[in-house]
C-alpha cells in the first residue's frame with residue numbers, strides 16, 4: 001500500500017483536474033467511463049465532444065462529485081474526490097461553477113433572486129450580495145432585466161442567468177454540460193463569447209458540446225470520447241466525426 | 246459573525262417565503278395541526294373543568310360521627326384529636342349539640358323556633374370529618390365503627406368515593422388516549438405534507454447542493470417552515486376556543502340552571518395559563534420533529 005502511494009505521479013501545481021485510470025460503472029451495462037486518464041491545467045478551455053452515450057455527462061458528474069469513481073483516482077483543485085468527506089463537499093463545490101443544458105433556474109424567483117441564491121448559499125453578507133449581483137448581471141448583459149420572472153425570459157437570457165449564477169461566486173472551474181444545447185446559433189455564439197471572456201479572466205472551463213461550428217471556430221483543446229474512452233485529445237482541435245473512428 | 250447573522254435571517258426569510266410558495270400544502274398542514282390542537286384544547290378544557298367539579302365535590306364529602314348517650318364533651322374532643330392524626334383526614338370539626346340546634350333552627354324553622362325551651366337535639370353533638378382522599382372513606386368508616394363504646398352512628402356520603410374518582414380516572418384515560426392518537430395522526434400528516442413540499446422543491450434542493458449548500462442551509466428553511474406552521478396551527482385553535490369557551494359556559498349555565506350549583510366552571514384565563522404553553526409547545530414540537538425527520542429521510546444530506 002505504502003509503495004503504491006509513493007509510486008503515484010505527483011500532481012503538478014498548475015494542474016487543476018486530474019483523472020488517473022478512472023472507470024465508472026453504473027449498476028447495469030458496460031462501464032460509462034473505462035480507464036480514462038485526463039490532465040487539465042489551470043486556465044485551460046477544454047471541449048469534450050463525442051456521440052450520445054459516450055460518457056461525457058458522466059465525466060462532468062464525476063468532476064463535481066455527484067458521482068464517485070468505481071476505480072481510479074480523481075483530483076480536482078487539490079481535493080481527492082475518492083476520499084473527500086461528506087462535510088467537505090459543499091466547500092469543494094463552492095469553487096465550481098456549473099451550467100446545464102436545461103438551465104436549472106428557480107422558476108418562482110426573479111432574475112436577481114436566482115443569482116443572489118448562489119451568494120446566500122456561500123453565506124455572503126447582504127451588503128456584498130447587493131454589490132456583486134448587479135455587477136455580474138451587467139457582465140452577462142442582463143442589467144435591465146433583473147426584476148423579470150424567469151418564465152418571461154428567452155432561452156438565451158435564461159442561460160445567461162444560469163451563467164451569472166455560476167460565476168457570481170467567482171469559481172476556479174466552470175463545468176458546462178451542453179450549455180448551448182437548447183439555443184439557436186446566434187444566441188449560442190453570444191454565450192460562447194461570454195465564456196471566452198470568463199476564461200480570459202482566468203477561470204478554467206470544461207464544456208461538453210455537440211456544436212461542430214463552435215468547436216471548430218474556437219480553436220481550443222478538444223477531447224473526443226467514444227464508448228467511455230478518450231479517443232482523441234488535441235490542442236487547437238476540431239470536431240471529429242464518429243465515422244472517423 | 247456578520248455572515249452567520251446574514252445567513253440566519255436569510256434562512257428565516259426563506260422559511261416564511263416557503264409558507265406562501267406552496268399555499269395549499271401550507272394550509273393543509275396548518276389545518277391539520279389546528280384541528281388536532283382544537284380537539285386537544287377542547288378535551289383539556291373539559292377535563293380541567295370536570296376534575297375541578299370532582300375536586301369541589303370531594304372537598305364537600307364528609308363523614309359524620311354521632312355519639313352514644315352520656316358521652317361527655319371532653320371524650321369527644323379527645324376522640325377528635327385522635328382522628329385528626331390519621332393521614333386520610335384533612336380536617337375534623339366539632340359540632341356541639343347547641344351549635345347543631347342553632348343551625349337547624351336557622352336552616353329549617355326560622356321564627357317558629359321560639360316555641361322550644363329545651364334543646365330537642367340533646368344527643369346530636371357530632372364530629373364532621375373531611376378527607377384528603379375520598380377513596381379511603383371505607384377504611385376510615387371501619388376505624389370509626391370499631392370504637393363501639395363511644396360511637397353510636399357513622400353517617401357517610403354515598404355518592405362519593407368510588408363513583409367520582411372512578412369517573413375522573415376514566416375521563417382522564419380516554420382523553421389521554423384520544424390525544425395520543427391525534428398526535429400520531431398529525432405527525433403522520435405533517436411528515437406527508439413536508440414530503441410533498443420537498444418533492445415540489447426537489448430541483449431547488451438539487452441546485453442548492455450543486456452550488457455548495459451545506460446540509461444546514463438545505464434543511465433549515467423546511468424546519469423553520471415546520472415550526473412556523475406549528476405556531477400558526479396552535480394559535481388559531483387557541484383563539485377559537487377562547488371565544489367558544491365563554492359562549493358554551495354561558496349557554497350551559499343559562500339553559501341548565503338546575504345544574505349550575507353542581508357545575509362550577511373555571512375562568513378561561515385559568516385554563517389558558519396552562520393550555521397556551523401546552524398547545525404552542527405541541528404545535529412547535531410537531532412542526533419541528535415532523536419536518537426535521539422528513540427532511541432527513543428524504544434529502545439524504
Ligand SMILES: Nc1ncnc2c1ncn2[C@@H]1O[C@H](COP(=O)(O)OP(=O)(O)OP(=O)(O)O)[C@@H](O)[C@H]1O
Nearest residue numbers: 026027028032050051052053054055056057058059
Ligand atoms: N444513472 C444511470 N444509470 C445507468 N446508466 C446510466 C446512467 N446515466 C448514464 N448511464 C449510461 O452511461 C452511458 C453514458 O451516459 P452519459 O450520460 O455520460 O452520456 P453522454 O455522453 O452525456 O450522452 P449525451 O450526449 O446523449 O448527453 C450511457 O450508456 C448511459 O445509458
Ligand SMILES: [Mg+2]
Nearest residue numbers: 056057058177
Ligand atoms: Mg450528456
